[in-house]
Every structure is written in structure tokens, then in C-alpha cells.
Amino acid sequence: MRPFGYVSAPDVATAVRVVSTEPNAKFLGGGTNLVDLMREGVERPDTLVDVTGLPLTAIEELPGGGVRIGALVRNARLAADPLIRSRYPVLSRALLSGASAQLRNVATVGGNLVQRTRCPYFYDHASACNKREPGAGCDAIGGVNRNHAVLGASEHCIATHPSDMAVALAALDAVVELESVRGTRRVPLLDLHRLPGETPHVETVLTADELITAVELPHLPVAAASHYRKVRDRASYAFALVSVAAALHVREGVVTDVRLALGGVAAKPWRAHQAERVLLGAEATEEVFLRAADAELAAATGLPDNTFKIELARRTIVATLQELLTDGSAA
Amino acid sequence: MRINGATTVLELEPRVSLLDALRDELGLTGTKKGCDQGACGACTVLVDGERINSCLALAVQYSGREITTVEGVDHPLQAAFVANDGLQCGYCTPGQICSAIGMLAEHAAGAPSAVTEHLCEPDPELTDAEIRERMSGNLCRCGAYNGIVDSVREVAVAEQLR
Amino acid sequence: MTTAPARPDAPPTGTSGPYVGAPVDRVDGVVKTTGAARFAAEHPYPGLAHAALVHATIPRGRVTWIDSAAALAVDGVLAVITHENAPAMRPVKTQSVLDLSTLVPGSTVNHLASDEVHWDGQPVAVVVAESRQIALHAASLVRATYRELPSTVDFATEKRNALPQKKSVVDPGRAAKGDAEAALSTAAVAVDHLYTTPVHHHNALELHTTTAVWDGDRLTVHEPTQGIDWTRKHLAHRFGVPVENVRVIAPFVGGAFGGKWHVWAGTLLTVLAARVVGRPVRLVLTREGVYRTVGGRSPSEQRVALGADADGTLTALIHTSVTQVGRVGGGPEPATGLSRYAYAAENVLVEQKQIALDLVPNTYMRAPGEAIGSFALESAIDELAHELGVDPIELRMRNEPERDPIDGRRFSHRKLREVYALGAERFGWAGRSLRPRSTRDGRWLVGTGVATAFHPANLFPANVTVRISADGGVLVRCGLHEMGMGAATAQAQIAADALGVPIESVRVEHGDSTLPAAPAASGSTQTASIASSLLAACEKLKRSALALARGSADSPLRGAKPAEVQARDGGLHAARGGETYAAILARAGRSSLDAAVGAERGFAAVAGQVRFMSKFLLDRRRWVRAASGAQFCEVRVDAHTGEVRVTRWVGAFDVGTVINAKTVASQLRGGIVMGIGMALSEATVVDPRTGRIVNPGLAEYHVPVHADVPPIEIHCLGDPDPTMPAGVLGAGEVGITGVAAAIANAVHHATGRRVRDLPVTLDDLL
């Protein structure tokens, strides 16, 4: 790892000021992604601004019934929070399915959202990677790409976003609050991450000096009946091949409200709007679920190693919706 | 930093991990390195009673915190590991033990896991499936998993009886 | 079934006493649970410098330019060693069975002696610095350019060019009886399929590490090795110093599984670097560095073809394999070995081919040959059973051989019928439906599977000394390897029983080349090999003790003959009474009594090796000796997603004598856990374009985690093999054999889907 400077920020104003004035500075959350990437030489900041001392660790109920989550809340704490467990179980489940207990104890909400892809070529300096080195090419296309994207990929990059939490947040219509020396702004989570296009190295709409300060969840009754299903190559401690975050409300056999998002399939948490459109107002049957999944995946394209993800996503969508239907929580 | 109850003052470059500080600077080699990438759990230590992977933790970030390594552990789990043969080569063992201590505390505080059936259950039962899921951040290549789960269950039951 | 009678010249097959067979706690349990056990990278040295490797990024070619300037400019860098400035090491010796240490180099490359690159990942430079952080950072600044030469790296496309493996004394590579192809073509029922297995890596949790300390031309090395003695000899040769000058220390090895058997580049380059900088040097490979410089298990393509009569009597068994070696090292993977002995087919053909590629040389990994060979053979048997509509255990029992099916040798201890009966009973196999996809439990398709486990038993010469001191304490000294098997514990149990002393009074010193040399810990041979010498040494010791006592007028053992004396209660006892060793020594005014077995040097050692090789070959001609078992499992497959979970396991084994019920069960479980990984998730992925390993880390190479592993029930027959020392057949490797097949068979039973390519992943089942 290259040497670098370290500043522990006492307050938000200092944090954003230092990052905007020091050249090549980065925020440091729990470090579980950043330190790893620095050790690999993929991230090469000159200064780290440690934000874990900032007072952004509250989980508060909002007047309208929503919830505001500080950006420095640890993943483990968020998952265990009673409010989240009862009103947004999909979020608890997504968090609990990610990484390991040790990592969840230090990983922060902000860091989890901005963590980078696990594409092996991205990590490997001997390989060509447009994300690591714009213009270098992409060794994953034509290489080993079992874990790569089937939706929204480009000819420049086919990486996926690895976060589980973000998939749940995508389903929940979360809003992200950002702070910089220029002030505060709010961005819907669905707009936070970008598809690769021609600039796969630009992964979010965040500017380099913008700090995530909070994530807000709207009041969302349907979320009380929600679930996260993560499919992977071993039973625990592995990234998703495909994951589904779903919330479903059914009355008299008809879908009255639904939220659906996919993980492991794209460079961003993938909100399944097409599928939701098919579902809403339709009968809650396996056949309709299948039709919804197919509508969402119509645009999916696979490579030799990862085409299976399309079928897997289809089946996982159906299985997750079925589960919500049969366990009674959706009614 | 307070390490195993004693205050230690260290001058370190920011890039030194907590793991390297413990092993190389302080000679506390009980905490192991198996990957340096957060992917094995051999480096698990307790920070203010919570388990973390010390390999991805920059030591500077933990100044002022209370760190417990296996050298500072005196816990019934240790005897249980020996009795249940919850180890073979012993390389993952310190991490497993620290992790299990943190895990029992998390469970006692009512934290759910990915296999907890009812998320809102305030006091989920510590079944074998729960132990296995909650301990999955600690790899054991020797495959001593059965003995580890037996040890954790035994100690958890004994703690509940107390 | 043939069980050979004990022969008069057979080695002592056991001891009677309270310890052998008991579930004794491991002797190092406390140091390992308190953090006190020091592993190889944990010994402090004043002035210790740290090394890091720079790896080649092409599969084959030459380094045209290597730029160390940026690395050298980093504060704290002591040296950057490349082929341009490295002092020479001696080249590797040609392999010879008379000096087994010649088998130990991981590759034939003389590292940093030239600009040649032979595989992607080969070290092209070593950086030495004041700290590990500095060394790693500086290593990332070393730039190399290459002239690439044509290379072949892709097993899948190259396997068709494989050539028959060269015959060797240990592995003939081919065996045949009758005309198997002809018999196959006329068989009433036949199956004929290809099975593939990928590269696997050991992933011992302890990273490969070396600490090298030169003092003049004396060298001390801390190295987690499975072969202390051969590593020592090899280093002495490479660095041109007398063997006596080299000390290798490895009291605890943090897992090895074959990966620490050879001497790999990192070890040599650390010793070299310590010479260059004139300070002690430590290298701890990164996990990626382990993948790039330490070989794994060869991938394979195997054909298994079985022909049978309508009643299931096998008429033809064909098992052929293609595996890979590196162009600069590695060796045959005896994938078809077990098919020689497995079934009483009238016509048999086994044949191994291999292909040399520009990749890091392959190496041994837990049950080389049998682990992957049993996947193919035991899947095929299941397929045949399915074709015939018979129970797969029944089919196996119908074809259980009386003698070696090819050359008629006797089995020393063939107990497959017994282990199957035991396992089936414990598992509840009876009444299982033959029909696939017949059980469903909610979202899960449930299936059960079974397969045979098999691993040959061997012996190597071991040197041991035993001492009894005046205080009654017993010291066993042997440079054996403690990598998790409980080796020191087992030998302490054996010594305690043999001498009739409490186990608490026995201490075993191990893991150091200053001790009498043990064989390398491989092939599940360590316990039996050392037990053989240890039992002989204890016998000698008892005779010396008796000799002291029987001549003494006031000893109750006066005049006693060896045959009537029993060792127990801390001493020797005959009909007229007995006394403790302490009393015997005290009366004789001796502070200790010693016995040594082996411990030969110079010409005697060479003669010893010749003697050993001839006995080895003679034994082979006389017996088929092997540990065996029956693996039973239940799997659940998610009907939607194809996720596979192993939910139940019963393993019934014949490992001969069980020295320690606790550690033997753990070893067998460990093998099964690794087998579960092999079956469902483990694969080292090599980029077919470049020969570069794509997933060199534990986040991407998926070894089983807690949640993947169900409770594993282990049962052992516990019946000694009459031809093996202490009756031990070895338990380190047999556990992994058969596991992948049992799982693939269970997956077939659950889903109706037959997967012949490992690992069985969910995309195979969608």
C-alpha cells in the first residue's frame, strides 16, 4: 500500500472541506472495501478523511412515518434495529445476507453504497480494465464472466454492483442525502449509481468531495411484507449471483402494491419497473409472476459464462413473490 | 489503544493495519493472517466487545478503543474447543474463538441473522443453523466446523443456565 | 472378502493400554486456543527484514527489461533482487528414488538465474525492505517488460494432445486385464461418459511463509513444511552448504493438505534474499502470491465406461484420465489408481495420460488421484445402477473383488462389505426409493447418495528416539509434522501404552530438523510410519530396562524373561511383581535410558533407503493395502434456483486401528468438508487466453463455510490391519475420497439431473 495521510474528521463541515481542498483525498468509512482496494493498488488516495467519528449514527423515525438513517450507521446495527426489522424487513434481510458478521460490524451505510465492483479483472493490475484505467479495454468481456451483468451492461464494462443493502434500498424508494462545501442535495437512490456506458469509471453521481450523510426511507406500508432472496455459490459469505428484493401487497387475490429490485445483474441495483407494471392490478398467480419476470428480463443479454443468470433471475423473482404470497404476509 | 486491558502507545504509519500492528509491533501473534482481505476471519479480534476483521482495519482508526485478542481471552469456549476437538491445525482457532465470543454477545442482545425465521422475534433461539450462519465469517480449512459448533452450543447453553 | 492372517514377520500391530483408541484431547489444544502456539511467521528476530515478490504477468517468454529504480527509491528498501543481480543457486538435482529429497522441488526453474518466464505468476523479482508494508509497496513499483513466446495454457483445448504418462515404480500409469473395449461393446448394459474436475487449491489457512537466518554458512529456516528433512536437504544442496548446517523448524503448520510438501519459489528466494542483505528475512506470501507460486491439484478429464450383465455383474471397466503438469515441474495425478482395485470386473483397462502446459506446476493435494478419480468412478457406478434399476450399494456388493482384480494380490484388510453395512444402518439407507425426484419437502427436492472411499496405505522409514528419565518422564523425539492431524498426540498415546506410563508423563518433541528425521507427512503415512519406529524403540527401551532390573538381586523382576513382562503402571511387571522405571533407574544409578530407531547417517542412511525401497516394493507385490469407507449423504436442491445444500452425512470407515477416536474423526470430517467444497463450490479458474489465475483469493475461491457443513457422523470399524504398524491404515486422505461422487449421486437422486463436471453449481440444475 502507498503511504498516505490520515485525518480524523470531527464534524461534517471539516470532513467535506478537507476532502475538497486536499488533492486526491477520500472519505474512509469502515474501510472494508477501501483498505482492500488500496492494498491492491486499485485505489491510491493521498489522504484519507476518516468519517467514522461523525455524528451521523442515528436511526430516527420521521414525522410522516418514514425513517432517516445516518450514513455512519453500521450495517449490523441497521439490520438489528427494531424499526427496520418490523417495517422494512427486506432491508434487514439484505444486510444480514451480506459479507460476514465481522464485516457488518464495521461497514457503514455510506461505504456500502459506494463500494466498488468485485470484477476480478478490476482487482488485477495485469489485466485490462476500463473501470480501473479508462480506455484500457475490458478483459472480462471474452474472459471469465460468470459473475457479470446481464442488464444495462455496455461494450466497455459488464461489471455488477456488489451491494445487497442497495438492492433493498432500491426497492424501498430510498433517498440519499449528500453534503459538500457547496451545500446539501438529495438524490433518489435509483439515480445514485450509473450504468457504465462509455465511462464505467464514473460509477455514481457523487462528486469526489460529496459526503453521503443520510439515507431516508419513505413511509411505505407495503414494505412490511417484504423479503430479500440472495442466491449464491455457497450458503453464506459470498456475493450474490442474483438477488431479489420484493415487497408485495395482495388483496382478494389481486396485487395492490408491489416493489421489486434485482441485485447481481447490473452495475447498479436494478429496480424492476417493467415487472412491477405487469404485477400491479393483476392477479397474484405464478403465471403472472412469470410474465412479470419475463417482461423485466426481456432486455437481458448474457455472455457464455453468465447467461444462466437470466433464467436464475426469472426463477428467483417468481420464488420470492410466491414466498411472500404463501407465507401470508402479503395479504 | 487499550489492548487486553493494558494501555499501549504506538507510533504507526496510517497504512499499518490493526492486524499488522498486533502481530509485528506488539508481538501478539495469536491473531492470525489468512488472507489480508476480509475473506477468512482468522484475524478476528474484539473491539469494545464487538468482533471485527483486524486486517481491513487501519490501526489509527482504532486509537482509544478497547481491543481484545485471543491472548486476552479467558473464556469457557477455550476448554470447550479442546474437549470437542474444535480445531486441527489451530490456525483459524483464535479467530473462531474471538468471533464466537462476539457472536454470543450479539445473540444475547437480540440481533437476528440471515436464517432467523421471524425477524421481529426479540430473542431468537440459538439453533445449530443459527450458530453456523453467524459463524460463517470464519473459515476453517481443516474442516473442524462440527467441533466448533458443538463447542459454541455447549457454552451458550451453559451461559443460559447461569 | 479375503483377510490375510497375521504373519510371523509382521510388525507389531498394536499395544494394549488405556490410551490407544481413546478420545484423548490433543496435546497442543491449550496452546492453540490461547494464542500461545507460535507458527512459522511468528518468531521474532532482531534486524528482521521483510520480502515481497514480483510476479510475471505473461505465461511464457523473456523479461526484456526490469526497472527497479522506483522501488529502490522508496525509503526503507534494502534490495531489489532480479535475474540481473541475483547470486546463483545450484540447479535442482535429477530425481532419484535413492535420494527422495530430489522429489521435493516445486519446479525445475532456477529462480532469478535467467530472464526466462515459464508461467504467469513466476517470481521475477524479490524486494527486501525494513517492513512488510514497504516491501509490498515497493514491489508494486517494479516494472517489467516481456517478449512473449508462444504458450499453451488451456487444459480444455490442449487435453486432446495428451500423451501416455511415463511409467514409474510408484505409479505404473496403465494396467489392463482382458479386452475391456470389446467386452464393453457386447455388454448387456453399459454406461460410458466423460467427467471433468477443475484445478483446486489447498488454501491452508496459514499463508506460505519463510523466515531465513544465515549465520556464516549456517542457515536456520522457519517454514511451515510437510517435509522438514527433505526441505533441509534441498536447501543445503541449492545453497551449497553441508546438510548439517541447515536447520528447518516447523513445530506447528497451519494446514498444508499437500500444498506444503514441495519447496516452492518463495522459500528459496527468501533464503537467497537473506544472503543478499545479510540479515534475517521473512516472506509471508499474499494469498494471491500463494496461488501464483504454489501449484494446485491438476484438472482432469476422465472417461469411465462400465459394462455389465443384466444381473449387474461387471464385464468391463475402463477408466482413463488426462491430467496436466507444468512444463517446468509437477507430476502425475494417479486419477485411475483406485479403479485397479475397486471392482471384480472381468476386463479392466486403466490408463493415465497427461499434457504439459505453461502454468505453475501442479502438486499433490489431499488424496491425489483418488479424490478426483473416485468422483468419476463412483458416479459411473451410480449411473450403471440407475440403468440396471438396482440399488447402488447392491451393485457394488455384487462386484466386490476377492483379490486384486488385475494381478490377484491379496487385500490385507478389505472391509467394504462391513463399512457399507455399518453406514447403511446408521444412515437409514434401507427402503430408499430408486426413482430420482421422488421426494420433495416444500421448496426442496431431497435426494440421497452413496459412494466408496478408498485410499492406499503406505509406509516410510522414520527415525525416533525415546528416553525415560529418572523421574519417570518419557521424551519422544521425532521431526514429525503437526499440521492438524494430531500427530504428536497420537504418538504420545502409542508411547504411553507401549511403555505403560500415564500420557501426562510423555512429551513429544517434533517439527525440527535437529530431531531424528521423520518422513514427509504425505500419503496418510505419518502415523503408521512413526508408530512403527516408535513401537520398536519402546520395545528396545523396555528390554534395556528389564536388562537392568533382571540382573539385580533385589528387583522383583529378577530373572524375568522379556516374554513374561508387561509394561504398565509406570514400569515393568512380571508374575512375581514389578517396579517402576524410576525405581529401576534409581537402583542402577542411571539418570536416563535411551533407545533409538533409525537415525542413520552417511552410508548407513543410503543403505537404509535401499532397504526401504526394496521392502516397499516387496510389500506392494504382496498386498493391496488401503483405508476405505462408505460415504452417505442427503442433499436438498432448491426447486426454483438449483441451490444445493448438504443436509446430512454419515461416513463409515475402515482406517485400521483408530489411535485417537477424537482426532481420527476430526481428520475424516475434515476430508469430507473439503470434499463438499470440491463437489459444490471449489474451482481455480484459469483465464484460457493468458494462463493467469482469475480468482486467486478466498473471497472468490469458495471453500465451504460453517453454513455449508452439516453434522457429519463418523463411524470406524476400528479393526487393526494385520500388516501395518499398530494396525494403522491412515485417516488423513480417505475422508475426501468418494465425497464428490456421493453428492453428485444424491443430486441426481433429488433432481434427476446428472452432473459430470465439477463443481456441481446451481446453473447445472436450472
Ligand SMILES: Cc1cc2nc3c(=O)[nH]c(=O)nc-3n(C[C@H](O)[C@H](O)[C@H](O)COP(=O)(O)OP(=O)(O)OC[C@H]3O[C@@H](n4cnc5c(N)ncnc54)[C@H](O)[C@@H]3O)c2cc1C
Ligand atoms: C470478503 C468480503 C465479502 C463481502 N461480501 C459482501 C456481500 O455479500 N454483500 C455486500 O453487500 N457487501 C459485501 N462486502 C462489502 C462490504 O459490504 C463493503 O465493503 C462495506 O459495506 C463498505 O463499507 P465501509 O464503511 O467499510 O466502506 P469503506 O471501505 O470505508 O469505503 C468504501 C467507499 O465508500 C466511500 N465512502 C465511505 N463512506 C462514505 C460516505 N459517507 N460518503 C461518501 N463516500 C463514502 C469511500 O471513500 C470508499 O470509496 C464484502 C466485503 C468483503 C471484504
Ligand code: SF4
Ligand atoms: S467488466 Fe468492468 S470492471 Fe470488469 S474488467 Fe471490464 S471494465 Fe473492468
Ligand code: FES
Ligand atoms: S486475514 Fe483478515 S479476514 Fe482473512
Ligand code: FES
Ligand atoms: S483448524 Fe486449521 S484452519 Fe481451522
